[in-house]
Amino acid sequence: MSAEECEEYFRPIGSSWKKRAKGTPVGNRALHGKNGRGRVRAFALGTFVRRTSVSDISQGRRQLVIEADRHSMDEFDIGEPEPADEPTGTLFEAFGGDELDLLAEERARSSLTATFTTYLEKYPDVRIEYDGRDLDPAAEQLHAGDYLLDAPSGGSGGPARLRVVE
Known part of the structure; x- marks a missing residue:
């Protein structure tokens, strides 16, 4: 700014x-x-x-x-x-x-990463550094999957995509 x-x-x-x-x-x-x-x-x-x-x-x-x-x-x-x-x-x-x-504990990094995962994935040019290291959503994920959902009958538009991240 x-x-x-x-x-x-x-x-x-x-x-x-x-x-x-x-x-x-x-x-x-x-x-x-x-x-x-x-x-x-x-x-x-x-x-x-x-x-x-x-x-x-x-x-x-x-x-x-x-x-x-x-x-x-x-x-x-x-x-x-x-x-x-x-x-x-x-x-x-x-x-x-x-x-x-409390912020020195590793769970603080994990919590911050979980909080900002969606934002960091949506905007890959953004980086958030915590305690000298970038937050890395991929490092915290156990599984990520994309699923196509059928559009409601009578609705306009195509199928929706649901992303589930564990």
């Missing part, structure tokens, strides 16, 4: 730009959240959170750091954009609090 977008993106909780959007600005991917709960949930991971976002703008690639503290979770410190060489995307980090100990 660019510095210009931050004002819109970090408005007070519950007034998200996502309520009016049909998809992400880049790639028109499905959106997660629009009620500000993600910001609140971020503080469940630590008392201090930081997002480092790299974007391409007309002046070139820029990095922007957005920081916040659990004690004032509706106030964000948005830094000045600086030149960057890193790839575009956003890095989320959480610091402080005993809550983070």
Whole structure:
């Protein structure tokens, strides 16, 4: 996200730009959240959170750091954009609090992978890195199968495809 977008993106909780959007600005991917709960949930991971976002703008690639503290979770410190060489995307980090100990367990990776499997399969150009490694839905799957379902009688269109992932 660019510095210009931050004002819109970090408005007070519950007034998200996502309520009016049909998809992400880049790639028109499905959106997660629009009620500000993600910001609140971020503080469940630590008392201090930081997002480092790299974007391409007309002046070139820029990095922007957005920081916040659990004690004032509706106030964000948005830094000045600086030149960057890193790839575009956003890095989320959480610091402080005993809550983070649970995230070191392997089941946390498994749970996150299960949560984002459908999204990652739908958008193969998206990657989510957790604790230094990409989430890999295929590594967690016991079985995946596609099944064609007959169209309802009298209905228009062809058969539906059902994908089952265990």
